[in-house]
Amino acid sequence: MTTTVARLHRIDPLGALVSAVGAASLLWLPFVVFKLNRILPGDAHSLMQVLPASAALACQVSLILIALVALGIADARVRLAAALVGVIVVAAAVASAANLLTPAGNRVVRVAPGSGFWVLLVALGLMATDAITRLRPRPRPAVRVLMLALFAAVAGAALAHGTFDNLSVMREYAVNAGRFAHEARQHVWLALGSLAAAIVVALPLGILCHRVPRLRGSVLGGLNVIQTIPAIALYGILMAPLGALAAAVPLAARLGIRGIGAAPAVLALFLYSLLPVVANTVAGLKRVSPAAVEAARGMGMTRWQILTGVELLLALPTILTGIRIVLVQNIGLVTVAALIGGGGLGVFVFQGIGQTAIDLVLLGAIPTVALAFSAAVLLDALIDTMNRTRQ
Amino acid sequence: MISIDNLSKQYGSTTVVDRVSLDIERNSITVIVGTSGSGKSTLLRMINRLVEPSSGRVLIDGNDTAGEPAHLLRRRIGYAIQGNGLFPHRTVAENIATVPRLLGWDDTRLRARVLQLLTVFQLDPAEFAGKFPHQLSGGQQQRVGVARALAAEPAVLLMDEPFGALDPIIRAKAQDDLLDIQRRFATTIVLVTHDMDEAFRLGSRVAVMSRGRVLQYDRPAVLITRPADPFVSQMTGLADRAMRLLSLTTAGEAVIPGAAGGPVIAASASLRDALSELVWRGAESVAVVDADGAPLGRLTVAAILAHGRPG
Ligand SMILES: Nc1ncnc2c1ncn2[C@@H]1O[C@H](COP(=O)(O)OP(=O)(O)OP(=O)(O)O)[C@@H](O)[C@H]1O
Numbered sequence: 293m294t295t296t297v298a299r300l301h302r303i304d305p306l307g308a309l310v311s312a313v314g315a316a317s318l319l320w321l322p323f324v325v326f327k328l329n330r331i332l333p334g335d336a337h338s339l340m341q342v343l344p345a346s347a348a349l350a351c352q353v354s355l356i357l358i359a360l361v362a363l364g365i366a367d368a369r370v371r372l373a374a375a376l377v378g379v380i381v382v383a384a385a386v387a388s389a390a391n392l393l394t395p396a397g398n399r400v401v402r403v404a405p406g407s408g409f410w411v412l413l414v415a416l417g418l419m420a421t422d423a424i425t426r427l428r429p430r431p432r433p434a435v436r437v438l439m440l441a442l443f444a445a446v447a448g449a450a451l452a453h454g455t456f457d458n459l460s461v462m463r464e465y466a467v468n469a470g471r472f473a474h475e476a477r478q479h480v481w482l483a484l485g486s487l488a489a490a491i492v493v494a495l496p497l498g499i500l501c502h503r504v505p506r507l508r509g510s511v512l513g514g515l516n517v518i519q520t521i522p523a524i525a526l527y528g529i530l531m532a533p534l535g536a537l538a539a540a541v542p543l544a545a546r547l548g549i550r551g552i553g554a555a556p557a558v559l560a561l562f563l564y565s566l567l568p569v570v571a572n573t574v575a576g577l578k579r580v581s582p583a584a585v586e587a588a589r590g591m592g593m594t595r596w597q598i599l600t601g602v603e604l605l606l607a608l609p610t611i612l613t614g615i616r617i618v619l620v621q622n623i624g625l626v627t628v629a630a631l632i633g634g635g636g637l638g639v640f641v642f643q644g645i646g647q648t649a650i651d652l653v654l655l656g657a658i659p660t661v662a663l664a665f666s667a668a669v670l671l672d673a674l675i676d677t678m679n680r681t682r683q
Numbered sequence: 684m685i686s687i688d689n690l691s692k693q694y695g696s697t698t699v700v701d702r703v704s705l706d707i708e709r710n711s712i713t714v715i716v717g718t719s720g721s722g723k724s725t726l727l728r729m730i731n732r733l734v735e736p737s738s739g740r741v742l743i744d745g746n747d748t749a750g751e752p753a754h755l756l757r758r759r760i761g762y763a764i765q766g767n768g769l770f771p772h773r774t775v776a777e778n779i780a781t782v783p784r785l786l787g788w789d790d791t792r793l794r795a796r797v798l799q800l801l802t803v804f805q806l807d808p809a810e811f812a813g814k815f816p817h818q819l820s821g822g823q824q825q826r827v828g829v830a831r832a833l834a835a836e837p838a839v840l841l842m843d844e845p846f847g848a849l850d851p852i853i854r855a856k857a858q859d860d861l862l863d864i865q866r867r868f869a870t871t872i873v874l875v876t877h878d879m880d881e882a883f884r885l886g887s888r889v890a891v892m893s894r895g896r897v898l899q900y901d902r903p904a905v906l907i908t909r910p911a912d913p914f915v916s917q918m919t920g921l922a923d924r925a926m927r928l929l930s931l932t933t934a935g936e937a938v939i940p941g942a943a944g945g946p947v948i949a950a951s952a953s954l955r956d957a958l959s960e961l962v963w964r965g966a967e968s969v970a971v972v973d974a975d976g977a978p979l980g981r982l983t984v985a986a987i988l989a990h991g992r993p994g
């Protein structure tokens with residue numbers, strides 16, 4: 293306790309930044325925006341204007357306490373807890389603001405989170421991620437997965453309970469609920485499917501590059517070139533040959549292979565996925581101790597036993613790092629697939645842009661970010677678990 | 684037991700092992716020494732066919748090793764290398780169990796063998812069985828490496844500079860342990876080193892290699908007293924050859940009848956140690972006793988010195 297108090301005298305630089313930004317956004321930026329309908333520009337409201345005095349005060353006091361923690365307390369666990377409480381407070385505030393501003397039964401008016409809300413959220417997120425990187429000892433992988441699950445459960449429960457139903461994003465969701473489930477599934481399918489296909493091809497290719505060093509340069513060089521093509525251009529490049537294939541081979545068309553749609557999307561994502569997996573497979577195999585392989589051979593293990601029982605197992609953490617890169621990257625890139633009719637959550641993003649309906653954009657963007665974040669946490673935990681049992 | 688018959692290995696146009704023939708006795712330690720690049724490892728690795736010979740044959744108990752699949756041959760032959768090559772992702776017990784697993788031993792037999800080996804190599808099973816290699820010291824890793832090589836009770840054990848990475852004290856201990864192990868398991872050991880002291884200490888026979896050829900293959904004392912080639916005497920060391928020779932004979936082997944007062948030395952000590960003791964004490968003779976302390980006789984300076992020259 294005394295150390296905590298003593299530490300109060302030293303001001304944390306990141307804490308100062310976060311607090312200043314948070315305070316400024318609370319004072320000068322709109323916390324919510326009220327619109328008479330989906331398209332019309334709206335009126336800005338501050339937190340103090342929408343919430344009843346007592347609730348607004350409670351909210352401000354909690355945020356000030358959190359700012360104090362950010363400024364003066366070094367214990368990373370306290371900082372993390374404070375940031376997470378802050379996220380909950382801000383989320384609850386925006387939800388109740390929406391409920392208060394929306395006349396009962398009115399399904400036309402829109403209450404959207406304002407820039408002040410978003411800036412606050414980013415500030416708190418910054419504080420949380422900073423606290424996580426400061427945690428010593430680093431939280432064990434299982435703990436991290438548990439924290440993610442807990443967070444997902446809280447968010448899921450709030451959504452199911454309808455806490456945010458009067459927020460504009462959820463209004464968009466309510467209108468698009470059926471399509472949302474379908475596009476979300478399509479999004480995951482495109483990301484995982486292209487990843488799976490890439491692993492099936494890249495793993496043997498990586499092993500081959502490791503065994504035949506002459507191939508390494510040209511294979512990695514070629515994949516590198518693909519990596520530099522922008523996604524949208526790659527879709528364009530693939531459109532012509534796939535379209536031609538569909539025209540020439542009716543079976544291909546019947547299987548869903550066309551110049552636009554899921555086929556070029558999966559193919560492009562697949563091509564993007566190859567380099568990280570191949571490169572990491574090669575790097576992982578290269579790291580395997582030659583003495584271990586020599587001993588394995590000397591003890592009478594077959595080539596296959598050495599590959600699967602020694603080399604690939606030892607390279608697995610590095611290979612998984614490549615797979616993690618690909619998965620997170622794919623979840624993001626799938627969004628672009630919507631442009632060529634590939635489906636996925638990008639459908640809402642581009643529709644929203646087309647209709648200048650920012651709420652619809654968010655309906656696509658928020659789940660995409662959440663998916664990518666969860667995938668990163670899960671795979672990092674898996675990789676850490678493996679590295680822990682070794683050196 | 685192992686007959687190496689006119690064995691050669693060429694890489695392209697360079698001959699790395701050149702028409703080598705050796706007969707290796709059962710239940711002994713044979714050491715291959717030579718300068719770096721002389722072909723020692725290549726010769727050793729042709730015995731378990733990690734390197735396929737260009738010509739010539741290797742017979743084990745009269746059977747040509749070329750007659751069976753290489754990986755099956757290797758499971759019958761222990762193999763330990765410098766840097767031990769332990770699997771970093773497997774525990775000590777799993778590492779040791781590697782070859783028995785490949786051979787399909789049942790669990791009870793396998794567990795009993797792992798326990799036995801850990802005990803023999805002075806690694807408390809309760810403490811070490813579940814550890815990973817990176818949690819062990821270099822000396823402990825090396826012992827696990829040898830234990831793993833011996834796990835499936837091979838009749839032959841090949842070792843390529845197994846103690847190369849150890850500091851001198853641990854290394855001496857590892858050499859003593861190897862002599863014990865060899866006796867206990869009656870294994871036929873072929874060991875490669877470039878350390879002449881190690882060769883003399885361990886080898887009942889030593890093959891000296893240079894540029895792919897075996898120049899001389901004999902008992903250590905013969906290498907010193909009757910070198911077949913100037914290179915052999917250069918390897919064995921001209922300056923201290925007398926002391927080397929003395930270190931090859933024990934006090935028990937050289938003891939002469941009679942009683943002596945003053946210093947006492949064990950029968951298992953070498954003549955080199957006995958002489959050192961005499962010089963240090965300024966004495967003319969030393970009493971030799973057996974392991975129980977019972978007197979066997981004595982050694983004089985003159986008697987010791989007689990063993991330090993040829994003839
Ligand atoms: N796969 C190979 N291809 C070509 N040359 C080789 C190969 N393996 C070994 N050599 C060459 O054969 C010669 C003997 O090598 P070897 O490893 O048997 O020597 P060594 O006596 O064990 O040496 P060291 O004491 O340094 O281990 C060396 O000149 C080496 O460069």
Ligand SMILES: [Mg+2]
Nearest residue numbers: 723724725843
């Ligand atoms: Mg060698």
